[in-house]
Amino acid sequence: MTESKNIVSHGTKVLWFLVMTYTVTILLANWFDIRLVQIGPFMTDAGTLIFPLSFIISDTITEVYGYKEARRAIWCGFLFNLLFLGYGSLVTHLPSPDVAPYNHEFDTLMTFEWRIIIASIISYFCAEPLNAYILAKLKLHWQGRHMAARFVSSTLFASAVDTSVFTSLAFYGLMPTKALTTMALTMWLIKVAIEVLGLPFSLRLARYLKKVEHKDIYDRHTQFGMWHWEAKYKAEDNGIMLEPKKE
Numbered sequence: 001m002t003e004s005k006n007i008v009s010h011g012t013k014v015l016w017f018l019v020m021t022y023t024v025t026i027l028l029a030n031w032f033d034i035r036l037v038q039i040g041p042f043m044t045d046a047g048t049l050i051f052p053l054s055f056i057i058s059d060t061i062t063e064v065y066g067y068k069e070a071r072r073a074i075w076c077g078f079l080f081n082l083l084f085l086g087y088g089s090l091v092t093h094l095p096s097p098d099v100a101p102y103n104h105e106f107d108t109l110m111t112f113e114w115r116i117i118i119a120s121i122i123s124y125f126c127a128e129p130l131n132a133y134i135l136a137k138l139k140l141h142w143q144g145r146h147m148a149a150r151f152v153s154s155t156l157f158a159s160a161v162d163t164s165v166f167t168s169l170a171f172y173g174l175m176p177t178k179a180l181t182t183m184a185l186t187m188w189l190i191k192v193a194i195e196v197l198g199l200p201f202s203l204r205l206a207r208y209l210k211k212v213e214h215k216d217i218y219d220r221h222t223q224f225g226m227w228h229w230e231a232k233y234k235a236e237d238n239g240i241m242l243e244p245k246k247e
Contacts, residue, residue: 012213015065019073022057025050026077027084030120042186043179047120051162052194055131055155056202062132063139063147064209066217067224068231070132075226078124085117119169127162129226131155136219144216144239147206148199152192159191216240 032046054077062070096103134154142150167184175183210216216239223230 012065012215014209014213015061015069018057018061019069019076022054022061022073023077023080025054025057026081026124029054030081030085030117039186043183044186044190048187048190049194052155052159052191052198054128055158055191055195056151056198058128058131059135059151059154060202060206060209062135063150063206064213064215064217066233066237067132067136067219067222068228068233069217070136071129071226071228072231074124074128074132077128078121081121116170119166122169123162123166125226126165127158130161131158133224134158136222136224140218140220144218147203151199151202152195155195156192159188159195163188163191210240214238214240 029047029051032050035046036043037046037049058070058073061073092107096107131154134157135150138146138150138153163184167180167187171180171183217233218237218239220237221234
C-alpha cells in the first residue's frame with residue numbers, strides 16, 4: 001500500500017485547538033465537580049454546567065477527523081487532568097513561608113476529595129469513548145446524514161452513563177436516595193439540554209471545518225477501543241476526497 005493512499009492526521013489546521021479546548025474543558029469540569037449548586041428547585045454540581053462542552057467538542061472531532069483523533073483527545077484530557085491533580089496535591093505538602101498568610105486557604109481549596117476524583121475518572125472513561133463510538137457508528141449507519149440527530153443521540157446515551165456512574169460512585173451514601181436520583185436526573189437533563197442548545201454552533205462548526213480541513217472521516221476500518229494508537233486513515237475513508245469534482 002502506497003503512502004499516498006493514507007491521510008496522515010497530523011498537520012491539520014484546527015485540530016490542535018480543538019484538542020486543547022477539550023482538555024481545558026475536562027480540567028475545569030473536574031475542578032468544579034466538588035461544588036454543588038442550586039438551580040431553582042434542583043441541585044447539581046458546578047462541573048455539570050461546563051462538562052457538556054466536552055461532548056460538543058468530541059462530537060466535532062469525531063465527525064470531522066474521525067474516532068481515532070477523538071480517542072487521542074480523550075487520552076490527552078485524561079493525562080493532563082492527572083498532571084493537574086498530582087501537582088495540585090504536591091504543592092499543598094510543600095513548606096509554606098510565614099509571609100504567605102493565604103497559603104492555608106489555597107491548600108484547603110486544593111485538598112481534593114479523592115472519592116469524587118476516582119468517580120470522575122471512571123465515569124470519564126465510561127462516557128467519553130462511548131460518545132465518540134456511538135457518533136462514529138451512527139455516521140456509518142446513516143451514511144453521513146442526520147448530523148443533528150447523531151450529535152444528540154450520542155450525548156443522550158453517553159451523558160446518561162456518565163451521570164449515573166459519577167453520582168453513584170461520588171455521592172451514594174452521602175445523601176438520601178431520592179435526592180441523589182433527582183440530582184442525577186437534573187445533571188443528565190442539563191447535559192442534554194446544553195447539547196441541544198449548542199447544535200446551531202456545533203453543526204456550523206463541523207461543516208466549516210470539513211471545508212477548511214478537507215476532511216469528512218468515516219470510521220469504516222477503525223479498530224475501536226481505547227488501547228489502539230494508530231491514527232491514519234485511508235483516502236477512501238474521507239468523504240470529501242470521494243466527492244465528485246464539479247466541472
